[in-house]
Amino acid sequence: MDQQKKIITIGGGIAGTEVSSVLSSLGYDVIMLEKSNQTGGKLNNWNHLFPNGRPANEVTGFLRQKIQLQPFRIISNTSVSRVISANGIFALETTAGQQLQANAVIISTGFETFDATRKEEYGYSIYENVITSVDLEEIFKKGKTPLTSRGENPKRIAFIHCVGSRDEKSGHHHCSKVCCITGVKQAIEIAKQLPDAEIFCFYMDLRMFGLSYESLYREAQEKYNIQFIRGRLSEASENQDESLLIKAEDTLSGRPLKMNVDLMVLLVGMIPGKETSGMAALFGLEREPNGFLSVRDLHLNKNRSSLEGVFLAGTCIGPMTVDETLENARAAALDVHQYLQRTKR
Amino acid sequence: MKRQAKTRIWNDYQKLIPDDNFYYLRSCIRQNFFPGSEHAFLQIMKNDLQKNVFDDPNHTTCTGIAYHSDLLPFETLQTVAARQFALMTESGYKNAAVSCVTSFGIYSEVLETWKEFPEEEAKARELLWKATGREFNVPENVSHCSDIIYHFRDQIAAGQKYSLINQHTGKPLKVVEHIGCHYAKMFPGKGIGGAEFSSVLSGMIESWGGEVVDYPERRHCCGFGFRQYLIMGNRGYSVSNSRKKFESMEPYRPDAIICNCPGCAMFLDKWQYVIGEMEGKTYGPGREGIPVLTYEELAGLMLGYDPWDLGLQVHQVDCEPLLQKIGVQYDPSMKFKGLNGKNLGKPVLPACFKAAELEVIPG
Numbered sequence: 001m002d003q004q005k006k007i008i009t010i011g012g013g014i015a016g017t018e019v020s021s022v023l024s025s026l027g028y029d030v031i032m033l034e035k036s037n038q039t040g041g042k043l044n045n046w047n048h049l050f051p052n053g054r055p056a057n058e059v060t061g062f063l064r065q066k067i068q069l070q071p072f073r074i075i076s077n078t079s080v081s082r083v084i085s086a087n088g089i090f091a092l093e094t095t096a097g098q099q100l101q102a103n104a105v106i107i108s109t110g111f112e113t114f115d116a117t118r119k120e121e122y123g124y125s126i127y128e129n130v131i132t133s134v135d136l137e138e139i140f141k142k143g144k145t146p147l148t149s150r151g152e153n154p155k156r157i158a159f160i161h162c163v164g165s166r167d168e169k170s171g172h173h174h175c176s177k178v179c180c181i182t183g184v185k186q187a188i189e190i191a192k193q194l195p196d197a198e199i200f201c202f203y204m205d206l207r208m209f210g211l212s213y214e215s216l217y218r219e220a221q222e223k224y225n226i227q228f229i230r231g232r233l234s235e236a237s238e239n240q241d242e243s244l245l246i247k248a249e250d251t252l253s254g255r256p257l258k259m260n261v262d263l264m265v266l267l268v269g270m271i272p273g274k275e276t277s278g279m280a281a282l283f284g285l286e287r288e289p290n291g292f293l294s295v296r297d298l299h300l301n302k303n304r305s306s307l308e309g310v311f312l313a314g315t316c317i318g319p320m321t322v323d324e325t326l327e328n329a330r331a332a333a334l335d336v337h338q339y340l341q342r343t344k345r
Numbered sequence: 346m347k348r349q350a351k352t353r354i355w356n357d358y359q360k361l362i363p364d365d366n367f368y369y370l371r372s373c374i375r376q377n378f379f380p381g382s383e384h385a386f387l388q389i390m391k392n393d394l395q396k397n398v399f400d401d402p403n404h405t406t407c408t409g410i411a412y413h414s415d416l417l418p419f420e421t422l423q424t425v426a427a428r429q430f431a432l433m434t435e436s437g438y439k440n441a442a443v444s445c446v447t448s449f450g451i452y453s454e455v456l457e458t459w460k461e462f463p464e465e466e467a468k469a470r471e472l473l474w475k476a477t478g479r480e481f482n483v484p485e486n487v488s489h490c491s492d493i494i495y496h497f498r499d500q501i502a503a504g505q506k507y508s509l510i511n512q513h514t515g516k517p518l519k520v521v522e523h524i525g526c527h528y529a530k531m532f533p534g535k536g537i538g539g540a541e542f543s544s545v546l547s548g549m550i551e552s553w554g555g556e557v558v559d560y561p562e563r564r565h566c567c568g569f570g571f572r573q574y575l576i577m578g579n580r581g582y583s584v585s586n587s588r589k590k591f592e593s594m595e596p597y598r599p600d601a602i603i604c605n606c607p608g609c610a611m612f613l614d615k616w617q618y619v620i621g622e623m624e625g626k627t628y629g630p631g632r633e634g635i636p637v638l639t640y641e642e643l644a645g646l647m648l649g650y651d652p653w654d655l656g657l658q659v660h661q662v663d664c665e666p667l668l669q670k671i672g673v674q675y676d677p678s679m680k681f682k683g684l685n686g687k688n689l690g691k692p693v694l695p696a697c698f699k700a701a702e703l704e705v706i707p708g
Contacts, residue, residue: 117350117353117354120354120540120541120542121541121564125350126346126350126351126354127346128347235541237560237561237563238346238561239561242346245561245562
């Protein structure tokens with residue numbers, strides 16, 4: 001193994017941590033840059049994972065253990081401000097002013113969740129009782145039950161799917177993939193906490209592609225009486241008592257629908273974050289129309305960017321589940337390893 | 346409801362409104378429904394704000410009603426719009442001030458079409474040249490007149506004689522704002538504050554001392570809808586839409602409704618009478634309705650214009666209770682007098698209470 005070869009991973013979420021751990025275990029000199037003060041990314045804010053309800057901190061904890069077992073250098077609160085590449089060597093300057101060099105760079109800057117305030121008609125951050133799936137997960141993580149703005153148990157709750165996904169108006173045509181099953185998971189969690197609450201999910205399609213997803217969806221209906229209504233919400237308004245009047249079309253019955261709910265949860269989609277678009281600009285990488293980073297070959301080279309020596313891992317490529325992200329990161333590690341084995345520099 | 350987030354949305358939809366030199370494009374129907382509004386706009390602009398507005402006698406209807414009723418093809422529509430622009434160009438104006446929300450939507454649609462399909466603009470230029478020998482420049486700015494009043498709302502507030510404060514209670518009057526669909530729902534970026542939380546009318550209400558009523562059916566259609574009211578068989582649909590709004594706003598006890606669209610103002614005003622006749626239901630206190638004003642009428646009232654010069658006597662819902670709340674000094678005996686004291690005739694049913702019950706009122 002060539003100990004001299006250096007790798008820089010930009011982004012210390014679960015993909016960045018996994019790819020760095022694997023490459024470190026293969027004997028490379030790895031430095032991981034993380035913009036915040038901890039590794040694990042957005043998973044740190046998540047309570048339970050679909051489809052089996054596993055605590056998210058088991059996964060982040062496992063990844064932290066791997067760092068301890070196979071240490072590599074982590075520079076926190078840092079990103080990249082400048083890049084120069086020549087003869088297969090990348091010279092990076094960090095936002096803290098450090099000068100670093102690498103034979104290969106891995107971008108694992110992840111995603112951001114869609115800013116729900118942009119769907120103005122749903123009233124997020126205007127109406128008191130509209131929250132996002134991210135907000136709800138934070139409530140769960142604190143061990144609390146979601147309450148209305150007046151501190152009462154909500155009697156009727158609506159989940160709105162595809163907020164900022166498959167949506168021409170917001171400019172995001174892609175499917176975020178994870179929201180359908182997240183909605184089912186979160187609806188069941190509320191049903192367990194508030195068994196008397198009526199829970200409705202408003203969806204366009206339900207894309208239950210993963211192992212056990214379909215059975216969880218069936219369980220939501222059969223065991224927890226969660227009602228799924230095929231119809232996209234047109235608007236929400238606030239009533240005098242701060243409950244919400246929502247309007248949709250039930251496209252299965254072909255009729256418009258109007259109902260009052262006490263709490264509305266917006267299942268926000270995944271979009272490429274500022275960090276990802278920043279790296280694309282800095283390295284001159286190609287991007288897809290949806291803003292995620294373009295891969296060299298969708299089937300055969302999914303971890304290579306449009307630039308030689310720059311690799312991609314995780315959700316900077318597109319929406320992924322946690323398990324897909326980790327698999328993708330391991331594939332990226334293998335690809336980097338093969339690339340560095342072939343290069344003589 | 347959190348105002349801070351609304352303000353952030355409003356800031357996302359800033360629109361350039363010129364400070365002066367407007368070419369006025371009138372509405373084809375407003376002078377019938379609310380005959381003082383357009384005159385009030387010109388008076389406010391010229392006399393109170395000292396602005397230059399050209400009211401060209403040669404311009405025509407935008408033909409929007411015929412277009413939206415499928416009676417007139419787009420080619421004709423854009424050629425008529427091109428003629429208006431040609432008159433503007435010949436007069437030396439670059440800023441269109443559009444009185445009607447339908448017309449505002451029409452001019453916006455034509456101009457946006459020309460941006461996307463330049464061949465359509467070429468076609469309009471050719472048709473206009475062949476028909477009239479005229480040429481035109483595309484306007485630099487197209488603003489709805491409510492945009493312009495919004496733009497000058499603080500100047501109007503500085504000169505206001507009255508404010509939207511209830512003289513009996515000292516509290517702000519509660520005002521419902523209703524935005525015409527074609528103002529911002531077609532092109533959200535062309536409306537002040539966007540489509541969902543337009544601030545064009547709420548900004549006026551707040552600047553003039555009132556409190557905006559945000560009720561659940563705020564965004565719902567007034568019921569105007571060309572295909573709904575033009576076909577008699579569909580008018581039940583029209584009135585039921587208006588009724589839905591009234592039912593939704595009623596618990597908030599609004600003192601007035603203001604609109605920026607001729608159709609909305611007319612139907613929200615006149616359908617109150619119809620609902621009173623059909624169901625015996627009124628939405629104001631007692632037997633009163635909720636007065637419906639255009640934004641020019643409201644601006645005129647704030648500046649101390651005589652309510653009868655503004656044309657408030659031809660409204661279906663009686664505006665006098667609102668005038669009394671504001672504290673407007675007016676002469677009730679002049680309500681149905683025209684120029685030089687000419688008697689205009691008094692309507693049999695001056696307000697929106699149920700006709701059957703009116704018959705038993707002595708006198």
